[in-house]
Amino acid sequence: MTRLCVAVSVALVFFTLAPLEAAAQLRNLTFKIHNFTTKVDHFSYRNNDTFQMRYVVADQHWAKWRGPIFFYPGNEMRVESFVYSTGVMWEWARHFTALLVFAEHRYYGESLPYGENSFKDLEHMAYLSSEQAMADYAELLTWLKNNLEGAKNSRVVAFGGSYGAMLAALMRVKYPHIVEAALASSAPFKMFPGLGSCDRYYRRVTEVFEKSSWGCARDVSRTWPVLDKLGSTPEGCKTMQEKFRTCHNLEPGNYPEFRDWIRRTYSVLAMINYPFAVTYRGPIPARPVKKACGIIRSGMKTEERMVDAVAKVVNMVYNSTGNNSCNNVYPTANMHAYKFQECTELIHPTCTDGVNDMFYPQEWSPEKFAQRCRERFGVTPEFDRMLKKYPMPDFFKTASNIFFTDGSMDPWAAHGLAHAPTIRTKYHLIEGAAHHVDLQFAHRDEPRPYWNARSFARWFIAHWISWYS
Amino acid sequence: MTRLCVAVSVALVFFTLAPLEAAAQLRNLTFKIHNFTTKVDHFSYRNNDTFQMRYVVADQHWAKWRGPIFFYPGNEMRVESFVYSTGVMWEWARHFTALLVFAEHRYYGESLPYGENSFKDLEHMAYLSSEQAMADYAELLTWLKNNLEGAKNSRVVAFGGSYGAMLAALMRVKYPHIVEAALASSAPFKMFPGLGSCDRYYRRVTEVFEKSSWGCARDVSRTWPVLDKLGSTPEGCKTMQEKFRTCHNLEPGNYPEFRDWIRRTYSVLAMINYPFAVTYRGPIPARPVKKACGIIRSGMKTEERMVDAVAKVVNMVYNSTGNNSCNNVYPTANMHAYKFQECTELIHPTCTDGVNDMFYPQEWSPEKFAQRCRERFGVTPEFDRMLKKYPMPDFFKTASNIFFTDGSMDPWAAHGLAHAPTIRTKYHLIEGAAHHVDLQFAHRDEPRPYWNARSFARWFIAHWISWYS
Numbered sequence: 001m002t003r004l005c006v007a008v009s010v011a012l013v014f015f016t017l018a019p020l021e022a023a024a025q026l027r028n029l030t031f032k033i034h035n036f037t038t039k040v041d042h043f044s045y046r047n048n049d050t051f052q053m054r055y056v057v058a059d060q061h062w063a064k065w066r067g068p069i070f071f072y073p074g075n076e077m078r079v080e081s082f083v084y085s086t087g088v089m090w091e092w093a094r095h096f097t098a099l100l101v102f103a104e105h106r107y108y109g110e111s112l113p114y115g116e117n118s119f120k121d122l123e124h125m126a127y128l129s130s131e132q133a134m135a136d137y138a139e140l141l142t143w144l145k146n147n148l149e150g151a152k153n154s155r156v157v158a159f160g161g162s163y164g165a166m167l168a169a170l171m172r173v174k175y176p177h178i179v180e181a182a183l184a185s186s187a188p189f190k191m192f193p194g195l196g197s198c199d200r201y202y203r204r205v206t207e208v209f210e211k212s213s214w215g216c217a218r219d220v221s222r223t224w225p226v227l228d229k230l231g232s233t234p235e236g237c238k239t240m241q242e243k244f245r246t247c248h249n250l251e252p253g254n255y256p257e258f259r260d261w262i263r264r265t266y267s268v269l270a271m272i273n274y275p276f277a278v279t280y281r282g283p284i285p286a287r288p289v290k291k292a293c294g295i296i297r298s299g300m301k302t303e304e305r306m307v308d309a310v311a312k313v314v315n316m317v318y319n320s321t322g323n324n325s326c327n328n329v330y331p332t333a334n335m336h337a338y339k340f341q342e343c344t345e346l347i348h349p350t351c352t353d354g355v356n357d358m359f360y361p362q363e364w365s366p367e368k369f370a371q372r373c374r375e376r377f378g379v380t381p382e383f384d385r386m387l388k389k390y391p392m393p394d395f396f397k398t399a400s401n402i403f404f405t406d407g408s409m410d411p412w413a414a415h416g417l418a419h420a421p422t423i424r425t426k427y428h429l430i431e432g433a434a435h436h437v438d439l440q441f442a443h444r445d446e447p448r449p450y451w452n453a454r455s456f457a458r459w460f461i462a463h464w465i466s467w468y469s
Numbered sequence: 470m471t472r473l474c475v476a477v478s479v480a481l482v483f484f485t486l487a488p489l490e491a492a493a494q495l496r497n498l499t500f501k502i503h504n505f506t507t508k509v510d511h512f513s514y515r516n517n518d519t520f521q522m523r524y525v526v527a528d529q530h531w532a533k534w535r536g537p538i539f540f541y542p543g544n545e546m547r548v549e550s551f552v553y554s555t556g557v558m559w560e561w562a563r564h565f566t567a568l569l570v571f572a573e574h575r576y577y578g579e580s581l582p583y584g585e586n587s588f589k590d591l592e593h594m595a596y597l598s599s600e601q602a603m604a605d606y607a608e609l610l611t612w613l614k615n616n617l618e619g620a621k622n623s624r625v626v627a628f629g630g631s632y633g634a635m636l637a638a639l640m641r642v643k644y645p646h647i648v649e650a651a652l653a654s655s656a657p658f659k660m661f662p663g664l665g666s667c668d669r670y671y672r673r674v675t676e677v678f679e680k681s682s683w684g685c686a687r688d689v690s691r692t693w694p695v696l697d698k699l700g701s702t703p704e705g706c707k708t709m710q711e712k713f714r715t716c717h718n719l720e721p722g723n724y725p726e727f728r729d730w731i732r733r734t735y736s737v738l739a740m741i742n743y744p745f746a747v748t749y750r751g752p753i754p755a756r757p758v759k760k761a762c763g764i765i766r767s768g769m770k771t772e773e774r775m776v777d778a779v780a781k782v783v784n785m786v787y788n789s790t791g792n793n794s795c796n797n798v799y800p801t802a803n804m805h806a807y808k809f810q811e812c813t814e815l816i817h818p819t820c821t822d823g824v825n826d827m828f829y830p831q832e833w834s835p836e837k838f839a840q841r842c843r844e845r846f847g848v849t850p851e852f853d854r855m856l857k858k859y860p861m862p863d864f865f866k867t868a869s870n871i872f873f874t875d876g877s878m879d880p881w882a883a884h885g886l887a888h889a890p891t892i893r894t895k896y897h898l899i900e901g902a903a904h905h906v907d908l909q910f911a912h913r914d915e916p917r918p919y920w921n922a923r924s925f926a927r928w929f930i931a932h933w934i935s936w937y938s
Contacts, residue, residue: 043512046595126515
């Protein structure tokens with residue numbers, strides 16, 4: 001059992017959570033969804049299958065023949081998520097008279113190369129990779145430029161958050177003739193095996209909790225022995241199952257996975273620790289980490305209240321409305337694609353020791369991880385794959401026109417670049433910011449550093465695409 | 470029949486002819502041939518097959534821990550050809566204390582992904598592409614750096630001629646973290662559909678003949694009606710079959726293909742019009758175009774002597790020793806791979822009009838070309854494929870550390886860059902030079918411009934890899 005748990009535990013939540021700033025949902029964004037026919041395999045001639053990739057176009061601000069194309073190379077979500085959560089593209093569109101295009105990443109949302117069978121077996125999943133996705137985007141952009149009136153000479157700026165930020169930056173590197181500049185927000189370019197110790201991520205989560213509320217990390221760390229005690233008996237599991245409203249039966253056998261799910265919940269809170277209310281799976285209050293810390297603290301008196309407090313935090317994240325009948329501890333269908341990418345490309349070693357972080361000891365074992373990937377998908381992870389094929393993480397002196405941002409309070413920033421990799425790129429660390437908050441619509445409650453980050457980025461991108469104004 | 474002929478006619482000879490400077494063969498080059506196991510498909514997870522890629526290593530001049538790696542990314546020949554014909558790597562190796570590595574391109578030589586079955590059908594040929602080949606090279610170089618003692622921090626300089634020059638330059642663009650600099654000699658980056666008129670190549674061949682010997686182009690153009698007359702009757706074909714010693718029966722039905730083969734022979738002569746004797750399929754004298762022109766001129770008096778003269782030129786190229794029992798008009802097995810690449814990536818439209826060139830009128834029809842590719846390989850050419858996936862031909866402002874050369878008397882230079890595409894690359898046109906002569910061993914009979922080209926290139930490459938001396 002332990003083996004399985006260790007292997008499962010390395011899986012993190014989505015990089016991109018696409019929480020919606022509550023006000024964003026009320027905005028009346030006008031756009032059209034289209035389909036683009038593209039090849040399933042761009043790199044060999046054996047498979048001539050094609051599929052429909054969804055993409056979104058919004059042209060209300062576009063000045064034909066001179067306005068640029070703002071392009072979102074979709075990552076691990078359905079395309080609509082990016083349309084709503086990438087407010088910066090909408091806000092800048094007016095100034096730049098830009099055309100907005102958002103593309104859906106293959107194997108996510110409805111862009112399924114083999115429809116319902118897309119996740120059936122390795123043969124059908126085999127074409128899920130960053131290179132294939134970028135080739136889709138290159139095809140789409142080339143087609144748009146050739147077929148959309150007034151787009152022929154439009155310069156393309158790629159915007160992306162998290163894995164999407166990697167794609168935006170790598171599109172600029174791999175397709176410089178198509179993408180002129182990129183804004184890459186919260187891209188964990190140093191997440192890969194061999195680039196840093198595996199404890200960074202959860203240490204940063206711990207920091208976010210401790211900085212939000214003094215003593216909070218210690219409080220959280222005190223809850224684990226209590227949960228573990230309950231998790232070791234069938235009766236205790238039954239109690240927790242009710243409190244946490246898990247969809248699956250909780251038993252001592254699957255308790256470790258349940259515990260990891262709670263740990264991931266803290267990580268989600270750190271990622272979306274925004275200064276304004278957002279909607280995740282339901283409404284999330286402004287600065288939710290502080291809120292969570294308050295809840296945990298209030299439950300420190302007895303063991304029972306501790307468990308109640310943890311359950312309350314978890315429910316705040318996944319079921320704030322109370323509409324969900326239960327909470328799903330296991331990955332949902334859409335996460336299947338992401339799990340595959342975690343086994344092939346986006347390999348992110350994580351570990352915790354319970355000393356330097358507020359969690360419990362858990363090692364990262366490449367062997368066990370590899371075995372789990374083989375069992376689950378029939379693929380053996382190549383730990384150096386991304387670093388072999390892309391000039392990451394330092395972009396090897398050749399990258400240009402990329403604006404990198406990170407939030408100082410974002411756990412993923414523990415694996416961020418930390419500085420501009422070349423003299424023709426820029427890096428900006430946003431003080432106090434969580435995961436890619438700078439991509440969202442500007443908010444009246446946001447601190448000054450967010451505003452600064454956006455205006456620096458805007459200035460440089462205007463400069464790079466020679467759109468002086 | 471016409472349809473077929475037109476379609477066949479677009480196929481040119483190999484870019485890279487790897488003629489050997491006669492003296493090069495006498496040099497005692499010491500090297501070892503190895504095999505490297507790599508994936509048949511680097512871009513999806515469906516096919517886990519691997520194959521053995523051959524590569525050559527020569528380390529007699531190498532200074533471990535500080536010498537660079539000079540790497541030849543093989544193109545459409547067996548690897549040994551490059552070992553002997555890329556003398557510049559051997560000559561510079563001593564000065565740079567470099568390790569020499571030459572890799573064989575998949576589907577050429579003995580690096581056949583599916584052995585004898587490699588060309589059986591599309592399913593087996595599907596993995597023949599520049600991207601897959603470059604991924605092989607990236608794997609090999611990464612492996613060498615990690616496993617060869619003293620290679621860990623060696624800077625890699627890629628050398629290539631013709632299609633190999635494209636690969637060398639594109640390796641620098643696509644894998645800047647692996648390849649630090651490149652010498653790209655005679656790369657026809659503007660050969661692709663839509664970039665220039667189709668008559669350029671054979672007009673340049675005509676120029677080479679005319680410049681080598683005044684009136685030669687006119688003489689050659691006068692031979693076609695004579696050949697055509699013979700080609701129109703079975704008896705005439707029989708006569709020519711004997712004179713040209715063709716392996717196949719020559720008939721009016723396949724005469725057009727035979728005629729194209731003669732045209733290609735003139736193009737070969739222009740490509741290897743070096744100031745020193747070389748070995749191609751047999752010994753070729755120095756400045757062979759002048760020699761050929763003399764032969765043709767001497768045959769101008771009667772129609773029969775004209776045919777004899779053309780036959781003599783053809784035999785000079787393919788059978789100078791007289792050892793071959795016959796001349797093969799049709800592509801050989803190894804050309805099968807190249808024909809496939811001509812249908813998929815290296816699409817080079819050529820046409821002649823008999824007015825501005827010394828040949829006969831022949832149009833280029835994309836439709837017929839596409840149909841022929843479908844019939845032959847089951848693939849439909851994507852005419853913009855290369856330009857969509859690579860930042861060619863102008864390298865879109867981002868390329869660096871590439872030294873491009875062209876020979877002013879090389880027919881392929883008609884599709885060369887003609888200038889440095891970015892400020893961090895260099896371009897050098899070598900006055901009077903034929904196809905990638907600058908990659909060969911320096912020769913006592915070579916003109917000053919060759920020496921200049923090599924020393925400029927050497928200086929810049931030393932500078933780019935910071936090997937000041």
